[in-house]
Amino acid sequence: MGITLINYIVGVVLAAGGIFFLVKNRNSVNAKIIALFSFDAAVLGVFIGLGFDLGNAGLFEASKWIVRCGGALSYGLFMITLRLTLTFPYEKKLPVVSLILLLLWAGLSALILTTDLYVTGVELRNNLFFRLEGSLYKIISGVGFALVLAGLIILLVRRSKFENEIYKLQSVVIIIGTSLAMIIAIFISIIIPSYFNIFTLYPLSGLTGFLMEGSFIYAVVTYRMFDIRTAIHKTAVFLVFSSVTGLIAGAVFVALREFVKLEIMLSMAVISAVFILLIFFRSVLQKRLSRLFKRKTDYANELEQGLGEIDFSHGREKVIEKLSSLFEESVGNSTFCILLENTIGELVNLHSTFDRNIRFEKDDPVLKFLVNRESRVIFKTEVYSNPLFSEYKVEILDIFLQLDAEVILMFREGTNMIGLISLGAKDSMKPYDVSDYGTFEKLIPKIFVAVYFLRNVEKQSVAVTVDKELKFSQQIITSLLENIDRIESDKLDFQFLNRFTSGLGGDFVDVIRLSPARTMVVLGDVAGKGINASMSMIILKSVIRTFLKETPDFKQLVVKTNEFIKTRLPRGIFFAGVFMIYDSNTGQIFYINCGVPLMALYSKMYNSVIEIQGDGKVLGFVKDISKYLVTKKIQLNPGDVLFTLTDGIIESHSVGGESFGKSRIQQHLMEMKEKTVREMVDSLFAKFQEFISGVLNDDITILGMKYLNKKQ
Structure with a gap:
């Protein structure tokens, strides 16, 4: 069998590729044409290998018929390629043209199969396969290749009239791939065998179908430009x-x-x-x-550095000005527009470099469609070419037209779009390509910080001016911290307290209701202080809620959160905290320690306080943290109290240099065990303030839970 084994393997791969591509794009005319090509090429590859093997085995008559069938199948590829080039990239059926090509193929196939004009037979010479060509073999083969050449010329001429750059690129991919395949096929199947009487490489001619299928599929799924x-x-x-x-x-x-x-x-x-x-x-x-x-579009580092240097304390107008100038200087976009969610959920024009009033309704189905996509970056070229946009293609292109845009960056909180940024064509007239896409995808979280800030400033009705001392920013952070779900259970007394050194910080508590009986609680400390830590906290809080909708697995949620911190947030941002799920039906708490310094449990049964946090890895240090994560369980009994704290309170020192430590907290729980959690939290904070003489040097968070002896 030898070299022909490749043909059989490639045949299976071609057929499988055609089926998979058709299933993924079952409504596409071009996908059906490419799938038909794949099946034809698969059978052709097998027939070329089989004809070669039968000839070498001395079964000359069978080999002759298989070789002739291969010739007919080759013409099938030529006709299918010609049909594709007549309409690609548009989805046109052309039934009359398709019928004419089918009849032409049937006639040529009959000529190849029933006469000796193409191949008269097969024989062995010096134990080597040898094809006996008919009188018109070269002409018949040449006509087939000429049909493909005609198709490529037609596509090249049509390409010059395409207005969309992505269509031009897709056409180039097909032209180059097909031309290369045809050159290889001519050398392997005609020139070398016919003029040098060498048929050793003849079976490899079946691989050209693999190259052509690859170029067709790659062209169709190329939705973004590349340089x-x-x-x-x-x-x-x-x-x-x-x-x-x-x-x-x-x-x-x-x-x-x-x-x-x-x-x-x-x-x-x-x-x-x-x-x-x-x-x-x-x-x-x-x-x-x-x-x-090096291309002028290699601006990722410059843009990333600029985003990191935005000073939110200078107010809304300065942030907008900085954001707009950053993109114009780095990317070179001709227009820039920011749309933000207003108080009634509409997307309205906050800033643009062109004079146009733009507004999208809250329940706009097109925006709902876009926000449910995984990617936050949309290129106009992608809308033209990607079938995933076909349902709202016209409407989405109209949005691009209104915004005079080539790129839209979307920002969402959960399934709610809170804003978007649009970028116009580049001043250099070069299209946005995959390099630009990668840059935008990488920097979306950092741009999100600014968009989220602007959106919440707008919602707080402070759009006219921003206090330089961050009083409005403090209102934003406070409102975000208070925007949590409630634990619907009278079995649990739940309270927490946040305090920041400058009115802003990275500590936070989030409560997310999963079901009537199950609630997730996240407590954490994002590294840093002030507004930078606060902005990272805002992003992280939103991202955790988004991941929770997509990831039902508890441990995988923490893994994805860690990966986001490591790859998306600014370097040096870490998260030390704990993820907990409380079940009101059973009184159980499942938790994953991510570097929280203390989880102290008072057990009424044993009348003692113990530490239960165990070892935990801070999120953001390593990209894959899964092997370090352990899910643990607590069974709460009536009267039990759980206190969880960030490091700000434990590591703070008195004026004499003494640290507050864990023992004071444990002693406090023993003393206050019969009180409500609110009284316990407030009393602990009062003791802490007295200990540090009222000078807070780090953000602190105290969270308390007390399991009550009540029925729901």
């Missing part, structure tokens, strides 16, 4: 340097073995050292060469 110059450069540099590295390493190995006569182990050691040295030099040369190809 061809950069792609060619990276591919060429990789191939050249990899080849040179491999050749030099191989030459050194041969020299060591043949001329120096070193032992195999010593030779391997030397070649390894040489290889590592070559890799180092290759890396240095690649970096220097890459500077010649």
Whole structure:
């Protein structure tokens, strides 16, 4: 079987790829054409391999018919390719044209199958497969390739009339992929066998269908632009340097073995050292060469640094001005617009570089459709080409038209869109591409900080001016901290207290009702103080609620939260806290310790206080924290009290240098165990204030739960 095994494997892969692509795009005309091509190419690849194997086995008559069938199937590929180029990228059925092409294929197939004009037979010469070509073999084959060439020329001419850049790029992908496949096919199946009588590589001609299918599918699923110059450069540099590295390493190995006569182990050691040295030099040369190809769109670091330097204490207008100038200077967008949610849920124009009153209703179905997408970045080119947008394609394009935009960045809280930023075409006239998309996706969380700030300033009716001493920002943070669900259970007395050094901070408590009986409680301390910590806290609180809707698994929720902190929030942001789920039916608390310094449980049964937090890893240090997370359980009994605190209260010192510590908290629980949780929390804070002489040096949070002997 030998080389033909590749044909059978590729046949299965082609068929599977066609089926998968059709299932994913069952309503697409182009997908149906490509799937038909895939099935034809799959059978053709198998027939080429089978004809070769039968001929080598001496079954010449069977091999002849299989080879002829392969010729007919090849014409099927030619016709399907021509049909695709006539309408791509548009979804047009063209039933009359399709019927004409089908009849033409049937006639040519009959000519190939029933006459000796294409192939007269198969034989072995010196035990090697040899195809006996008919008198019109080259002409018939040439006509087939000419049909494909005609289709490519038609597509190239049509491409010049496309107004959408993504359609032009998709067409280029098909033209290049198909041209390359046809050149390979002509050499392997015609030139080498016909003029050099070498058929050894003949079975590999079936692989050209694989290359063409790949280019078709890649073209259809290319929804965003990419820089061809950069792609060619990276591919060429990789191939050249990899080849040179491999050749030099191989030459050194041969020299060591043949001329120096070193032992195999010593030779391997030397070649390894040489290889590592070559890799180092290759890396240095690649970096220097890459500077010649560096694009003006490589602005990620500049934009990220600028976003990190936004000073929210300067007020709304300065934040808007800074945000707008950052994008214009870094990205080079011609227009810039911010829409924010107002008090009645509408999206209204807060700022734009063009004079236009834009407003979207709260229940706009198009916005609901967009906000439910996973991605927060939408390119106009993607709306044209991605079938996922087909339901509201016209309406979404109308939004882009109103905003004079090429890119829309969406910001949501849960399933509610709170704002969007639109960017117009680049001043350089270059399209937004995958590099821009990656940059926006990476920086969305940092842009979200500014958008969230502006939106909440607007909701607090302080849009005219912002107090330089952050009094309005304090109102925002306070309102966000108080925006929590309530635990609907008279079995649990639940209270908490937050205090910040500057009126703003990173400590927070969130309560999220999962069901009538189950409630999630998150307590944490986001590293830092002041408004930067507060903004990170805002993002994290929103993200946890969003992840909770998408992730039913408790441990996986914490894993995703950690990954978000590590990859999306500014460097140096960490979260120390605890995730808890309280079940009012059973009195159980399931929890994952993420670096909370103290969870103190007073047990009425044993009349003692114990620490139960155990070991925990702070979120944001490592990207994958799953192996460090452990879910634990507490069974609360009537009279039990659970206190959880951040490190601000435990690590604070008196004027004499003594730390407040854990023992004072444990002693306090023993003394106040019969009181309400509100009294316990307030009393502990009063003792703490007296201890530190009223000077708060760190944000603090105290959370208390007391299980009561009541029936729901």
